[in-house]
Amino acid sequence: MKNVRVRFAPSPTGPLHLGSVRTALYNYLFAKKYKGNFILRIEDTDQNRIINGSEKYILNTLKWARIEPNEGFNYGGNYGPYRQSERITIYNKYVKDLIEKGYAYYAFDRYEDIENIRKSMNKQGIIFSYNASIRNKLNNSLCLTSKEVINNLNSKIPYVIRFKVPSSERIKIYDDIHGNISFKTDFIDDKILVKSNGIATYHLANVIDDHLMRISNVIRGEEWLSSLPLHVLLYRAFEWEIPNFAHLPLILNTKGKGKLSKRDADKSNFPIFPLKWKNIDGYNERGYFPEAFINMLALLGWNHGDQKEIFSLKELINKFSIEKINKSSARFNINKAIWFNKQYLQLKSVEEISFLFKKELNKRKIYVNDNYIKLVINNIKERVSFINEIWDNSFYFFERPKNYDIKLINNFIINIYHLNEIKNIFKHIKIFSKDYIKTIIMDYINHNNLITKNIIQVLRLALVGNLQGIDIYLIMEIIGKIESIKRIEYICTFLSKKK
Numbered sequence: 001m002k003n004v005r006v007r008f009a010p011s012p013t014g015p016l017h018l019g020s021v022r023t024a025l026y027n028y029l030f031a032k033k034y035k036g037n038f039i040l041r042i043e044d045t046d047q048n049r050i051i052n053g054s055e056k057y058i059l060n061t062l063k064w065a066r067i068e069p070n071e072g073f074n075y076g077g078n079y080g081p082y083r084q085s086e087r088i089t090i091y092n093k094y095v096k097d098l099i100e101k102g103y104a105y106y107a108f109d110r111y112e113d114i115e116n117i118r119k120s121m122n123k124q125g126i127i128f129s130y131n132a133s134i135r136n137k138l139n140n141s142l143c144l145t146s147k148e149v150i151n152n153l154n155s156k157i158p159y160v161i162r163f164k165v166p167s168s169e170r171i172k173i174y175d176d177i178h179g180n181i182s183f184k185t186d187f188i189d190d191k192i193l194v195k196s197n198g199i200a201t202y203h204l205a206n207v208i209d210d211h212l213m214r215i216s217n218v219i220r221g222e223e224w225l226s227s228l229p230l231h232v233l234l235y236r237a238f239e240w241e242i243p244n245f246a247h248l249p250l251i252l253n254t255k256g257k258g259k260l261s262k263r264d265a266d267k268s269n270f271p272i273f274p275l276k277w278k279n280i281d282g283y284n285e286r287g288y289f290p291e292a293f294i295n296m297l298a299l300l301g302w303n304h305g306d307q308k309e310i311f312s313l314k315e316l317i318n319k320f321s322i323e324k325i326n327k328s329s330a331r332f333n334i335n336k337a338i339w340f341n342k343q344y345l346q347l348k349s350v351e352e353i354s355f356l357f358k359k360e361l362n363k364r365k366i367y368v369n370d371n372y373i374k375l376v377i378n379n380i381k382e383r384v385s386f387i388n389e390i391w392d393n394s395f396y397f398f399e400r401p402k403n404y405d406i407k408l409i410n411n412f413i414i415n416i417y418h419l420n421e422i423k424n425i426f427k428h429i430k431i432f433s434k435d436y437i438k439t440i441i442m443d444y445i446n447h448n449n450l451i452t453k454n455i456i457q458v459l460r461l462a463l464v465g466n467l468q469g470i471d472i473y474l475i476m477e478i479i480g481k482i483e484s485i486k487r488i489e490y491i492c493t494f495l496s497k498k499k
């Protein structure tokens with residue numbers, strides 16, 4: 001494919017939703033696959049909806065996810081400026097052309113007048129739409145004389161510029177995901193291209209920019225499919241070549257009913273934003289690796305066709321194709337996201353995990369040597385999906401239990417006696433290895449006719465504080481003889497006070 005130029009065109013109206021990150025990702029993959037350009041354009045013509053901090057958030061997200069554009073807002077390039085609010089004069093020039101060619105017109109209707117007409121039509125059961133059926137009876141340059149229009153303009157009567165949608169036509173267009181689609185123009189109203197404040201609306205700015213920025217493929221969310229006929233009409237009116245379109249299926253909530261929303265995410269306590277926004281944690285803060293997050297997103301609507309699920313970004317670039325994007329909506333599943341994170345964590349070297357975990361230990365003012373950390377990680381990593389789960393699964397390697405779950409101890413006196421005995425045997429052991437410890441303990445249990453489970457549980461309480469943790473003999477081997485003895489002494493003192 002020649003000269004691939006794609007764009008991600010978010011509006012700075014708040015943090016990016018994970019669906020938007022998927023759109024950015026698919027654009028990125030497509031651009032990289034065909035050695036094209038991935039452009040970032042900020043669509044901020046609707047000034048009322050702008051939220052401070054959004055642009056920075058967009059940039060930080062693309063950087064975190066490692067899917068940075070190589071051209072566009074903040075990246076530069078030959079087709080700038082890449083922020084639409086800096087391109088207003090360009091849009092105004094093009095819209096004048098449309099008016100001159102008869103594809104657009106000035107509409108001077110006051111809001112109240114339109115509302116009155118809407119209401120009276122409603123009463124007759126007719127839905128008002130500013131279109132071919134009524135435009136000639138309203139207050140616009142199609143029915144006013146040119147003198148009246150000039151007068152209105154000179155006397156600064158507020159106006160909007162509307163697109164003159166042709167009546168009773170069928171627009172046919174091919175979408176790379178949805179195939180051939182056709183729309184009847186009668187269902188489209190004469191959309192406002194320039195508002196009364198002189199600023200272009202999304203539709204006009206979007207089409208002009210895609211043309212001027214030489215966008216070859218428009219890959220965007222399915223929510224824009226309904227705007228497609230208007231965009232096609234605009235391209236036709238300008239006599240511009242139409243780019244290829246691909247409208248990505250929606251991401252549905254876990255139940256598969258409706259678009260995945262922030263409310264769905266809040267209800268099930270999973271993140272919807274990639275990064276922290278105000279006080280809401282994103283995937284990053286919850287401990288997701290960007291590679292895992294991206295891999296999960298890539299497969300949410302795209303399928304390579306085989307069983308493979310773990311793809312590096314490089315592999316995704318190689319394998320990605322629009323034909324393999326599913327037509328139907330994808331259903332979001334947070335457990336799958338967690339699963340991906342776990343896979344990526346398991347793929348990391350013990351050194352890397354230890355390095356990341358060491359930061360957590362240091363925050364808790366725990367300083368131990370690196371080999372010890374690596375030993376612990378080696379033994380517990382299969383149990384965790386996130387770095388931030390390591391502490392809960394390994395704290396007992398780093399500190400003595402502070403509390404004991406004493407509900408679990410049924411006979412204090414007998415237990416104290418046996419624990420003391422076992423401790424005394426430990427004192428004489430030279431090689432404190434898990435297999436040998438196990439033999440010693442089992443011999444003791446058999447010799448005294450004890451119930452294995454009871455003794456093991458109380459030992460586990462001594463070492464961990466509750467009934468969690470890896471193989472008990474291995475815990476003892478790792479923390480060592482001295483520490484194991486100390487912990488047994490501790491619980492004995494604790495239990496004797498409870499007697």
Ligand code: GLU
Binds near residue numbers: 009010220
């Ligand atoms: N500005 C639109 C948005 O916020 C982009 C639509 C498009 O990609 O054409 O999603």
